[in-house]
Amino acid sequence: xxxxxxxxxxxxxxxxxxxxxxxxxxxxxxxxxxxxxxxxxxxxxxxxxxxxxxxxxxxxxxxxxxxxxxxxxxxxxxxxxxxxxxxxxxxxxxxxxxxxxxxxxxxxxxxxxxxxxxxxxxxxxxxxxxxxxxxxxxxxxxxxxxxxxxxxxxxxxxxxxxxxxxxxxxxxxxxxxxxxxxxxxxxxxxxxxxxxxxxxxxxxxxxxxxxxxxxxxxxxxxxxxxxxxxxxxxxxxxxxxxxxxxxxxxxxxxxxxxxxxxxxxxxxxxxxxxxxxxxxxxxxxxxxxxxxxxxxxxxxxxxxxxxxxxxxxxxxxxxxxxxxxxxxxxxxxxxxxxxx
Amino acid sequence: xxxxxxxxxxxxxxxxxxxxxxxxxxxxxxxxxxxxxxxxxxxxxxxxxxxxxxxxxxxxxxxxxxxxxxxxxxxxxxxxxxxxxxxxxxxxxxxxxxxxxxxxxxxxxxxxxxxxxxxxxxxxxxxxxxxxxxxxxxxxxxxxxxxxxxxxxxxxxxxxxxxxxxxxxxxxxxxxxxxxxxxxxxxxxxxxxxxxxxxxxxxxxxxxxxxxxxxxxxxxxxxxxxxxxxxxxxxxxxxxxxxxxxxxxxxxxxxxxxxxxxx
Numbered sequence: 001x002x003x004x005x006x007x008x009x010x011x012x013x014x015x016x017x018x019x020x021x022x023x024x025x026x027x028x029x030x031x032x033x034x035x036x037x038x039x040x041x042x043x044x045x046x047x048x049x050x051x052x053x054x055x056x057x058x059x060x061x062x063x064x065x066x067x068x069x070x071x072x073x074x075x076x077x078x079x080x081x082x083x084x085x086x087x088x089x090x091x092x093x094x095x096x097x098x099x100x101x102x103x104x105x106x107x108x109x110x111x112x113x114x115x116x117x118x119x120x121x122x123x124x125x126x127x128x129x130x131x132x133x134x135x136x137x138x139x140x141x142x143x144x145x146x147x148x149x150x151x152x153x154x155x156x157x158x159x160x161x162x163x164x165x166x167x168x169x170x171x172x173x174x175x176x177x178x179x180x181x182x183x184x185x186x187x188x189x190x191x192x193x194x195x196x197x198x199x200x201x202x203x204x205x206x207x208x209x210x211x212x213x214x215x216x217x218x219x220x221x222x223x224x225x226x227x228x229x230x231x232x233x234x235x236x237x238x239x240x241x242x243x244x245x246x247x248x249x250x251x252x253x254x255x256x257x258x259x260x261x262x263x264x265x266x267x268x269x270x271x272x273x274x275x276x277x278x279x280x281x282x283x284x285x286x287x288x289x290x291x292x293x294x295x296x297x298x299x300x301x302x303x304x305x306x307x308x309x310x311x312x313x314x315x316x317x318x319x320x321x322x323x324x325x326x327x328x329x330x331x332x333x334x335x336x337x338x339x340x
Numbered sequence: 341x342x343x344x345x346x347x348x349x350x351x352x353x354x355x356x357x358x359x360x361x362x363x364x365x366x367x368x369x370x371x372x373x374x375x376x377x378x379x380x381x382x383x384x385x386x387x388x389x390x391x392x393x394x395x396x397x398x399x400x401x402x403x404x405x406x407x408x409x410x411x412x413x414x415x416x417x418x419x420x421x422x423x424x425x426x427x428x429x430x431x432x433x434x435x436x437x438x439x440x441x442x443x444x445x446x447x448x449x450x451x452x453x454x455x456x457x458x459x460x461x462x463x464x465x466x467x468x469x470x471x472x473x474x475x476x477x478x479x480x481x482x483x484x485x486x487x488x489x490x491x492x493x494x495x496x497x498x499x500x501x502x503x504x505x506x507x508x509x510x511x512x513x514x515x516x517x518x519x520x521x522x523x524x525x526x527x528x529x530x531x532x533x534x535x536x537x538x539x540x541x542x543x544x545x546x547x548x549x550x551x552x553x554x555x556x557x558x559x560x561x562x563x564x565x566x567x568x569x570x571x572x573x574x575x576x577x578x579x580x581x582x583x584x585x586x587x588x589x590x591x592x593x594x595x596x597x598x599x600x601x602x603x
Contacts (some may be wrong), residue, residue, distance in 0.1 A: 219448065
């Protein structure tokens with residue numbers, strides 16, 4: 001029998017090492033290749049405030065062009081994976097994720113409306129958050145109202161329906177958007193991309209990300225109890241209703257931060273928590289940290305391949321769908337054959 | 341060290357399930373809750389656990405009304421053992437038992453070495469420490485039920501309430517779970533369990549409470565209350581309580597339903 005607990009530090013260390021190598025690789029490859037040693041020198045001098053002695057254009061590529069993009073991919077991957085892991089525990093449902101619950105669509109609609117009215121970055125974030133909360137709120141209310149014998153399927157279908165409702169809202173935003181300035185920007189951003197990431201965008205993403213992640217990290221053991229029946233969790237002395245609300249708000253905030261930066265990137269939030277669970281077992285105390293690392297690594301790898309492997313850049317949101325769809329179908333088959 | 345219901349009406353807002361129930365669960369006693377389907381056993385248990393507010397009357401834990409207890413202190417005294425269903429996520433047996441420690445720890449705490457030792461101690465007490473690292477969904481139903489009982493022990497609660505702990509178990513596992521409940525009572529815990537088998541009451545319970553249509557039909561020492569007359573009235577068909585001498589010479593009482601009418 002596998003002893004997942006004892007392997008946890010090992011996987012954590014391995015994920016850190018892979019992440020570190022991926023970051024170096026991602027900095028060095030691209031239309032303007034930079035030697036690994038130069039990448040290291042540029043980053044080191046930027047971190048310590050010293051002189052790198054590199055050509056100005058090399059330093060600019062590393063620090064001005066690639067650093068925001070790498071950081072953005074890391075943040076978004078970690079955010080979506082953490083949100084997915086939290087939603088799965090909370091809803092006792094291995095088939096949900098920010099995109100399947102319609103949360104990403106809700107965030108995208110909120111952010112799209114903000115772009116339409118040319119609102120500042122903070123307002124884009126705020127409206128994305130409101131849209132995401134509205135979506136997950138609708139899913140919970142409708143799902144509870146429908147009830148039914150198979151809550152797993154009900155929740156997934158409700159998420160799909162709510163997602164497509166918000167998708168229609170997004171279509172409306174695109175329809176009324178100015179076709180020369182706003183429409184290309186909105187469309188490109190909705191495809192899911194880090195190409196537009198600028199150094200100035202990062203704090204606006206990282207702050208809500210941190211605000212959402214801290215409670216999840218602090219409450220990580222309690223999230224496990226939320227995946228038990230409500231009576232069991234309450235009999236352990238937990239304020240279940242308040243905890244559920246906190247976890248939903250945090251996971252949605254984290255999703256909104258990711259969507260505001262990079263548009264709708266699907267499937268990361270579904271696939272990564274499952275991969276983490278395969279490696280270290282079910283407890284959220286282990287799944288959350290590993291999901292953060294694996295999500296960041298996966299997103300960075302996908303984005304780096306998308307911008308280097310083809311003659312023109314492929315939006316990473318498209319690429320994650322090619323990975324995510326077969327995984328979701330496999331999960332669907334596993335959970336329904338088991339319950340049948 | 342007592343859990344008691346006094347003139348308790350229980351149920352949901354707008355739907356009373358049971359009326360004027362008096363019940364007492366003192367320490368080191370095993371009380372069995374018997375009753376046909378729909379008699380309100382589960383709803384009564386949930387009310388006694390403080391999960392449902394009483395509609396009238398009181399549930400009293402250690403001399404204080406239930407609603408005065410802060411949730412965590414209540415959890416440290418009163419534990420719940422649900423029917424062993426499959427878990428949504430495949431925790432290991434040890435991790436499942438460890439969750440019982442949340443009843444003793446602050447909201448932001450993480451499981452520490454002391455919690456792990458308590459959980460292992462609870463597994464040992466139930467004789468299933470060998471299962472510690474096994475996934476909870478891949479042990480037998482009886483073992484899963486024992487793990488949930490171990491989780492209740494890990495909370496260090498003085499009162500343990502079990503909702504049909506022997507349901508869905510095969511014959512051997514039923515006996516195994518009953519043995520452990522009996523030992524639990526012997527070690528000083530107060531145990532209240534519900535069951536569909538009056539035999540289980542005869543085997544291990546000090547007292548029995550017979551619940552019919554949400555009211556207490558009879559309550560008292562098992563030997564007096566679980567008799568042919570009461571059981572026949574409770575389940576709506578003639579049931580005999582027979583005495584059987586087992587191989588070791590002990591006299592055991594068992595319930596036998598009457599033969600179906602011939603013809």
